[in-house]
Amino acid sequence: MKFLLIAGARPNFMKIAPVLEAFRPFREAHQVRLVHTGQHYDARMSGAFFRDLGIPEPDVNLGVGSATHAGQTARVMVAFEQVCLAETPDWVVVVGDVNSTMACAITAKKLGIRVAHVEAGLRSRDMSMPEEINRLCTDAVSDLLFTTDVGANQNLRREGVAEEKICFVGNTMIDTLLRHIDRARSIAPLNGYSPGNFAILTLHRPSNVDNETTLRGILDAVRSLAARIPVIFPAHPRTMKRLEEFGMLASAQSIPGFRVIEPLSYLPFIGLVSHSRMVLTDSGGIQEETTVLGIPCLTMRANTERPITCDVGTNLLVGVDPDNVKDAAVGVLEGNVHRGRVPDKWDGKAAQRIVEILVGRG
Ligand code: UD1
Numbered sequence: 001m002k003f004l005l006i007a008g009a010r011p012n013f014m015k016i017a018p019v020l021e022a023f024r025p026f027r028e029a030h031q032v033r034l035v036h037t038g039q040h041y042d043a044r045m046s047g048a049f050f051r052d053l054g055i056p057e058p059d060v061n062l063g064v065g066s067a068t069h070a071g072q073t074a075r076v077m078v079a080f081e082q083v084c085l086a087e088t089p090d091w092v093v094v095v096g097d098v099n100s101t102m103a104c105a106i107t108a109k110k111l112g113i114r115v116a117h118v119e120a121g122l123r124s125r126d127m128s129m130p131e132e133i134n135r136l137c138t139d140a141v142s143d144l145l146f147t148t149d150v151g152a153n154q155n156l157r158r159e160g161v162a163e164e165k166i167c168f169v170g171n172t173m174i175d176t177l178l179r180h181i182d183r184a185r186s187i188a189p190l191n192g193y194s195p196g197n198f199a200i201l202t203l204h205r206p207s208n209v210d211n212e213t214t215l216r217g218i219l220d221a222v223r224s225l226a227a228r229i230p231v232i233f234p235a236h237p238r239t240m241k242r243l244e245e246f247g248m249l250a251s252a253q254s255i256p257g258f259r260v261i262e263p264l265s266y267l268p269f270i271g272l273v274s275h276s277r278m279v280l281t282d283s284g285g286i287q288e289e290t291t292v293l294g295i296p297c298l299t300m301r302a303n304t305e306r307p308i309t310c311d312v313g314t315n316l317l318v319g320v321d322p323d324n325v326k327d328a329a330v331g332v333l334e335g336n337v338h339r340g341r342v343p344d345k346w347d348g349k350a351a352q353r354i355v356e357i358l359v360g361r362g
Pocket of ligand 1: 009010011039040041042045046066067097098099100130131204236237238241284
């Protein structure tokens with residue numbers, strides 16, 4: 001059989017890497033091609049992750065780049081349709097919830113190619129989130145839905161997905177984390193920071209960074225936190241652009257104890273998280289990584305598609321009200337932390353389970 005594996009944006013790379021690797025023993029019998037849509041293209045958003053994770057050069061790069069949602073989705077679909085027609089794969093394997101995930105899933109399905117979705121069934125129930133639309137559309141056309149937790153299984157069942165399509169396999173992002181954590185931990189924190197004595201901030205959701213008032217409020221909260229513990233902020237390109245547009249960059253950079261840095265690649269970032277006192281974020285994946293690392297995570301969103309990280313992990317949803325964010329962060333400093341446990345099947349073997357199922361389907 002022939003499998004096309006799709007990666008498009010930063011959070012896809014750590015999810016696809018172990019799947020690609022798990023195909024290794026089956027390479028004689030099956031063909032596997034890696035397609036990069038080019039949704040993320042900067043060296044620090046893409047190439048650096050390929051290097052850190054040992055992912056080989058993609059077989060195909062669609063080079064779509066940035067655009068509006070419709071523009072980006074359309075460009076991926078047009079370019080990927082040509083790849084499907086030329087390659088005639090048996091399966092297209094998509095991961096996560098970015099625009100590339102949905103675009104490739106729909107394109108393949110309309111050509112009669114079977115689609116497998118890794119990280120299916122997550123739901124925030126928030127349709128103002130582009131990723132929620134991507135998740136719903138991708139799952140609706142997928143033939144195999146690989147889930148990370150039992151909550152996702154329930155979501156899919158409730159939506160009427162046939163039981164035989166749902167496979168609870170675990171979390172490939174955590175496969176990558178467990179594989180690389182020792183190497184990542186051995187990287188010393190940035191100069192001037194000692195383990196356990198700094199916090200990390202990440203921020204890129206349009207609902208937080210495209211809205212000037214919300215972004216200002218978050219920075220106000222961070223200002224009070226940075227007075228008590230140093231805060232490191234690896235800033236996403238979208239966020240940097242907004243800080244500049246809103247005329248807030250200089251004031252952010254001058255907050256005492258607050259350090260704005262370039263986005264980090266995988267190993268330095270995970271290393272930094274593992275040494276941190278807490279993480280404040282609006283990311284999806286980081287909620288899961290902190291849960292496994294046992295690091296307190298404050299998620300600055302009204303909802304999460306990953307409730308298991310709150311129910312059993314170290315995550316706390318704090319919204320974006322500056323006082324709430326500040327109080328929750330101070331609470332962590334004062335020892336108010338939920339130690340949590342690692343969810344079932346987040347054991348480093350998810351990709352292996354996925355590939356065994358895929359090659360067994362014929
Ligand atoms: C995308 C995903 C989001 C994911 C995030 C991780 C969608 C809808 N969103 O959001 O789910 O959490 O990636 O980063 O797919 N840019 C660069 N260099 C790059 C890529 C982007 O400068 O390599 C800038 C561009 O100005 C671009 C903006 O960042 O317009 C946003 O990029 P885009 O891929 O549209 O969305 P993200 O916010 O990165």
